Amino acid sequence: MPSIQHPVLIIGGSGVVGVQAAAAIRRLHPSLPVTIAGRDLGKAQAVAERLGVEALAADLSRPDLGLPSDALFSAVIVFVKDDWSHALRFAQRHGIPHLSVSSGAFEIGIEAARFIHAPQAAPVVLTSQWLAGAALFPTLEYAKAFRSIETLHVGVLLDEQDMGGQAALTDYERITQSGSATLTLKDGRFVWIAGEEATARYRSVDGVELPATAYGPLDVLSLATATDAKNIRFDLAFDVSASRRAGEPFSTESVIAIEGVLQSGERGTRRYEVVHPRGQAPLTALGVALATERALGLAGGEALKAGLYFPDGIIDPAYYVGRMKEFGATFTEVKANG
Template identity: 90%
Template sequence: MPSIQHPVLVIGGSGGVGAQAAAAIRRLHPGLPVTIAGRDLAKARAVADKLGVEALAADLSSPDLGLPSKARFSAVIVFVKDDWSHALRFAQRHGIPHLSVSSGAFEIGIEAARFIHAPQAAPIVLASQWLAGAALFPTLDYAKAFRSIDTIHVGVLLDEQDMGGQAALADYERITQSGSATLTLKDGRFAWIAGEEAKAWYHSVDGVELPATAYGPLDVLSLATATEAKNIRFDLAFDVSASRRRGEPFSTESVIAIKGVLHSGERAMRRYEVVHPQGQAPLTALGVALATERALGLAGGEALEPGLYFPDGIIDAAYCVARMKEFGATFTEIKANG
């Protein structure tokens, strides 16, 4: 395992999810240095002091991020939308991994363009899948049971009390309102849907049916590439979680349905449920931590070479699922004939 000299820079690390991600990184790799950065230095220091790490003020609107000229880092993680793309350019100038979690499927052209113009500069990990892979990796792991797949449907529930901070709310509003339509896969063809076609119903883990709508994280692109399924759709319900209906704190839910042909030759439809009793933040934090350790070569292989990556291209699905269980997620499988 390599020894990392310079800290991982966590921009937005004073927010709820960013702070948990920094803590997850430290839990997985206690010796890995971390720097918490944000616009409010006092808030960054408050989080950093709890973790025993350093804090810096950062400004995404500045080409140098407002950081000291002599500061050096091993990777850059961005938890807020970087409208200027300065953090990515910073990572490319220094030849270090860059990881982002805020882009919708309709937005990744900006990051792709940066890579195309400087393909040998740095590893770029596009980790804007739902909760940094919390639905994607279980889906990929369950998909291994199928020889061929007709349909993948992923429904997720974000509790109304679990949105997080202003940055998370801004991401949600931008992705749901700014994009003219949502990406799906229908009969093998990519299709952008909107209006009535985008409306759906989400069946919660306690059987309650809730209104939902098609949502546009990067999961559809990852799943289409990895599984060759003919139909893929991702829906989001922003409502009350089953745990809160029981009078408990909010949780986060993912309900995965896969229909196809098993390796035995049997045609089947299977439904899987993934729940974390503490909501979305722990799973997002874990996903970012796993992508970071992989990019730096701390687990799963050598440090990434310059390139453009999805997390599912660099992290083993079974490994991620095992870590999710370790961090408190529960998995339930419900079998049904197709």
Template identity: 55%
Template sequence: MSLSNTDPVLILGGSGIVGAKAAQILRRLYPDLPIAIGGRDFAKAQSVADEVGHAQAVKIDLERDDLGQSANTNYSAIVVFVKDATLNSMKYAQTHGLPYLSVSSGVFEVGPEMALAISKPNAAPILMASNWLAGAATFPALQAARKFKTIDDISITVVLDEEDMGGPAALADYERLTESAPNPLLLVDGRWQWVKGDDAKRAFVDIDGTTVESTPYSPLDVLGLSTATNAKSIRVGLVYGTSASRRRGDHFSTEIAIEINGELTTGEHVATRIDIVHPKGQAPLTALHVALGVERLLGLHGGEPVKAGLYLPDSLMNADYIVDRMKEFGAVFQENVKPAVG
């Protein structure tokens, strides 16, 4: 199927590190899919568009309802890599009936997006993909969870190397989500709790056996995993510092540890740990998951184009397919299963 006559996918923040990487992955997956690189700096956006190929640069003004676009401009989807406090990008998508994907909101600040989506339920498909790396922890956890009859606890610990922050927009997101946010949201013994960070810090042994401190964190993974697995407790913890690979003298990596305790469908009580490492850091995995979200929204894989509604990533995409793609794009998986203690 040729996509050359399809309207472009507009990537807001497409000239940033992760946005540009997402455009490159979309181009790798779909060589003839038109792409528009949107940003405030037209020259920077043009440079990325030239590199991606079959792409155009677009100057974006998030202060305007029309995003600064002419009335005869058409897009096939809107992808947002920046925090749009105006929600004008989402309103634009609803006005034009376009699939919309965002990645920059914490649990504590999704209310305005949800309210806007609920107020116009038939306007557009809204994919809220503000999970860790847009789903890089959620989908492997869901795949592993299928082996369990009941789950007592899911603990996800992510390692963000301090040299792997990305650009200014990513830094702003990190500071807002970790410094300006209220207490993190965790599921503890079946009850949702906003916990104080100092009270919920934990020691974490990373993939190389080094003990570091993990601080509770609240991406949207806690919401999706709670509904998909019925786990009694769910925690996401963040380690910000030095990744195991950089400690060894190599390039920084991104690391995700998924620990699941519970009863397998075979009746055994086990503790499973899956370590996921990408040797190039967080950008490739984030970009990949966004690209796969766009793929699904447009109906390029996994079914027909998604109908209007409000979605989390796990409600639209197949975990096995996503995990296979993660491995194809460089993620390394290591699993260890042992009898549960207690």
């Protein structure tokens, strides 16, 4: 395992998820240095002191990010929307991995264009799947039971009390309101849906049905590439979680339904439920930590070379799911038929 001398820079690291991501990285790799950065230096310092890491002021509107000219880092993680793409360019100039978590499927052209113009500069990891992969990787692991897949449907529930900080709310509003339609896959064709076609019903893990709508993280692109499924749809319910209906604290849920031909040769449908009792933040933090350790070569292989990556192309689903269980997620299979 390589020894990393320079810290991982977490921009937005004093936010709800950023704090937990820093903590997850430290839990997985206690010797890996971390620097928390944000516009509010006092807030960053308070978080850094609690975690035993460093803090810096950062400003995404500046090409140098407002950082000291002699500061060196091993990777850059961005937990807020970088409207200028300055953090990516900063990472490319320094030849270090860049990880982002805030882009919808309709927005990745910005990052892709920056990579295309400098393909040898740095590893660029697009980590904007739902909760940084918390629904994607279980789906990929469960898909191994199928010889071929006709339909993949992922429904997720974000509790109304579990939005997190202002940055997360801004991302949610931008992705749900700015894009005119949501990407799905129908009969092998990528289709953008809107209006009535985008509405759905989500059946929670306690059987309660809730209103939902098609949502546009990067999961559809990752799943389409990895599984060759003919139909893929991702729906989001923003409502009350089953745990809170039962009088407990909010949780977060993913319900995965897969229809196709099983490895046995029989047709079948399977339904799987993934729940974390402390909501979305621990899973998002873990996903970012796992992508970071992989990019730096601390787990799963050598450090990434310059390239454009989805996390599912560089992390083994079984390893990811195993880590999710270690961090408190529960997994349940409900056989539908077959």
